[in-house]
Amino acid sequence: MTEMLIRPPATDATTGMVEILDGRTWTRVCDYQELTPGRGVAALSAGGAQVAVFRDRSGALYAVDNRDPFSGAYVLSRGIVGSRDGVPTVASPMYKHVFDLRDGRCLDEETAPDGRPAVLRVWAVRVAATEGAP
Amino acid sequence: MTTQLQDLVLVGHGMVGQRFLEAFVEQPGAAEWRITVLAEEPRAAYDRVHLTSWFSGTSAEELSLAPTGFLAEHGIDLRLADPATVVDRAARTVTCGSGAVLRYDALVLATGSYPFMPPVPGHDAAGCHVYRTIEDLERIRDEAERLGPGGVGVVVGGGLLGLEAAGALTALGLTTHVVEFAPRLMALQVDEGGGRLLQRKIEGLGVRVHTGAGTQAILIGEDGRVRAMGLSDGRELAADLVIFSAGVRPRDQLARACALPVGERGGIVVDERCRTRDPHVYAIGECALAADGRVYGLVAPGYQMAETAARSLAGGRDQELREEHRFTGADTSTRLKLLGVDVASFGDAHGATEGAVDVLYSDSRAGIYKKLVIGAQGQLLGGVLVGDTEAYGLLRPLAMGGNPLQTAPEQLVLPSGLAPASGPIALPDEAVVCSCHNVSKGEIRAAVHDQGCTTVPEVKKCTKAGTGCGSCVKLLGTIVTEELEAGGVTVDRSLCEHFAHTRADLYEIVRVAGIGTFSELLDRHGRGGDGCDVCKPAVASILAGLAGGHILDGEQGALQDTNDHFLANLQRNGSYSVVPRIPGGEITPEGLITIGEIARDHGLYTKITGGQRIDLFGASVDQLPRIWRRLVDAGFESGHAYGKSLRTVKSCVGETWCRYGVQDSVGLAIELELRYRGLRSPHKLKAAVSGCARECAEAQSKDFGVIATSAGWNLYIGGNGGMTPRHADLLAADLDKETLLRTIDRFLMFYIRTADRLERTSVWLDRIEGGLEHVRQVVLEDSLGICAELDALMARHVDAYQDEWAAVLADPDRLRRFTSFVNAPGTPDPAVTFVPERGQIRPARPHEDGRILTPALVAGPRLEVHTA
């Protein structure tokens, strides 16, 4: 069994199972090939949390909370992936706030309406090359 | 310590009276005064200028000019329906209808005018009306309703007001005549040529015009009501209802009765500070005869008088300041839309100045007439514009500036296609750009370079320019852009950080270079990076129009906004709503029942939309395909409520059922909706078709609207409701259906090709060079030679249309994305919860404990929703 880094190199040959880490357990998301470049999917972690998993045009993977702190709705996985000043981003489909996919920070506003910092939790993500869980 | 308050009595709470109060309370000395207002009408001041809009549904409350709380806040005692009857100047008292006697230190008369009734026999018979107050309009409407269609209305007077009244009568369904004594319509504002053209246009709208005809008598029937009108040329005109609109006369009776000087033809004589001969008495508005010897029947000069009188009375201790603001006369330029015809006149419109010459452009086929009056020194003195008043904003300040023209006058009247190309026409700094608020070009420039305003809204806020009638806004925009550019600020219109192009540029690139994907476009023409939520959907829309294919196929799927991505509309809690297409708003009982059943079986909330269809709310991503399946099986298809594309073509019931209708508006609306469904555009597109001029479908508030005439269809474009309403402009009149379709095809394709991202047709039409006239030339006369291309693109769209829902259902690959969680298909989203309200569901608020709607819950035909 091999593990790849959080940001796998862009290659069409990449196959395997995308997984996210919930503390100690890796949870399966889906087959890497199932992810559309530039879009995301929502997944449930082993602990029941909602996670948005994205694949960008270069093939890199990112995983952040699915909850948009500005609307409280679980919709970030349905946002548009892009870049701002070279930084990989996702724009919330609700009120269009843009988040840095690397560290989960909101690039438009620092604070969410509930007074908390507008930062998404970032989840570890990998592609497990073999079938079967680690 | 209290100072003794002085007493101010204002007689008349009309437009000018209210403006006086607003100006007065702002003066430094206002606190020394106690204000009482005597009003004859039973309601506080309202917008008389827009009185006619009352017929099209604007309520009396909406017309009101007195902001709520204004009177109370300033301690103003307004006495409604209590007119002043006697003024005693020696005792300084006013007696009013209720019998009360009020003392005054200052008296302001703002009593306005009364409609002039020609002294012809029978003029007071039942069925005769005037047109000045809301009560007048109520009476006219009641009577028109009683008469029903087939009734005949005659308006005496073909001036501004008469034509407005005629428009109202036509809209009320009466056969309408206008009788004008002068040889032409609007004799005050337009010259002979303009009058002729105006007459032709107005007759084209179904109003019969009789110029050069005097009213000799009103003939009365046996029931004591109007039966007919006898004309000076011996003819007899059958009439059930008559409106007198033969001019107004100043209401100066109070002044006459207390021996204040009045003019020979009426009007209370005032000086430059709006004082009458008695220093304690002022007169303002339409009842005053101003220092320049004129009575002004327009609201803007009245407002200036109000300002003058307010300063004079309470402008503080400084005598000079009090006297600084004087009313010495005003510009009577006007620009209006009468029965949908644009008319403007400004300055010396009749060429009365000695040595003046005319420059004329007239195209009777297009219905355009423009005349400029040029002075001996080559300066612009005034002019008349009919049919196309685009240039008014520029020409009026030029005429007021009085400097010799820098441009050949022909260039100022020729349509943009014919005029030789030239730079922007130079306006001198002192030219008044906004006459409502008296703001010069210099002040606007100063707002940009001294006060740092960079947008039109900022300049509006800072200078007040453009916040009155709005006719100067376009010119304002040009000046602001010029000034910014002169200051080295380039106005950046690039789409986003990834493309240095406008949306229209990208459209051309994709079209000419035949680019098929976003990646290709970004690699070849982008500035690097990965794209974003601005450029991706914009390019997706361009590709959808030019390259075709399902919007979710291949890379295109990744570009779409979430609404397009899921072919449904995202709502606040992350659920979606579904809108099936109901073309023209026509639906069978079976169709209604089916939609009802589907909504009930899936536990959805239902609401009728403004676009005459039904919106089903509360669906989770997983439910969408199941809901579509049932809709598609029952013969429905996607309504594209999620897309930047055609929404609905709304219609009224039209000729088929309505007793006023002249064409089948529902049939046409269905045809249009089916033709343009699925057409991707820079923004959503709305449309409507009305079966007659009463306009029940509100076609003039749509991107394109069609109104039936007895001769065909009138096509309006660029209307908008919503936050910034805009009335649509008439693009072409009396079209047959084939020409109508072709014209709409080309208009839509031209808009899609040239508009900015998220630019509605209303904004586009105001922005593009040459405006409406340019669009008319492009789509009707093929001035750019692109019509064949536009036609071909539309033909391709019509052929290639497919229902996006059905296409998803037919393809397991596309269907796969409709799960809440990729790694737990079938698990509903636990965050999407609902609570019951008024017998349906609504999203649970954060503190509420709502329930998930799961397919499992939808066991029986009825879904019970409980809070846990």
Ligand SMILES: Cc1cc2nc3c(=O)[nH]c(=O)nc-3n(C[C@H](O)[C@H](O)[C@H](O)COP(=O)(O)OP(=O)(O)OC[C@H]3O[C@@H](n4cnc5c(N)ncnc54)[C@H](O)[C@@H]3O)c2cc1C
């Ligand atoms: C249908 C219509 C369309 C118009 N369109 C335009 C337009 O497009 N542009 C434009 O510039 N102008 C237009 N006008 C003219 C504009 O409405 C007037 O210039 C403006 O209303 C004048 O304001 P005012 O206060 O002097 O008179 P008014 O608004 O008439 O107010 C006078 C008030 O004084 C009251 N009053 C009279 N005598 C007494 C008394 N003895 N005691 C107490 N109260 C009294 C009257 O009842 C009335 O309410 C239009 C007018 C009409 C009727």
Ligand code: SF4
């Ligand atoms: S419903 Fe249609 S046809 Fe009837 S009055 Fe209204 S606009 Fe005219």
Ligand code: FES
């Ligand atoms: S001229 Fe009326 S708002 Fe400027």
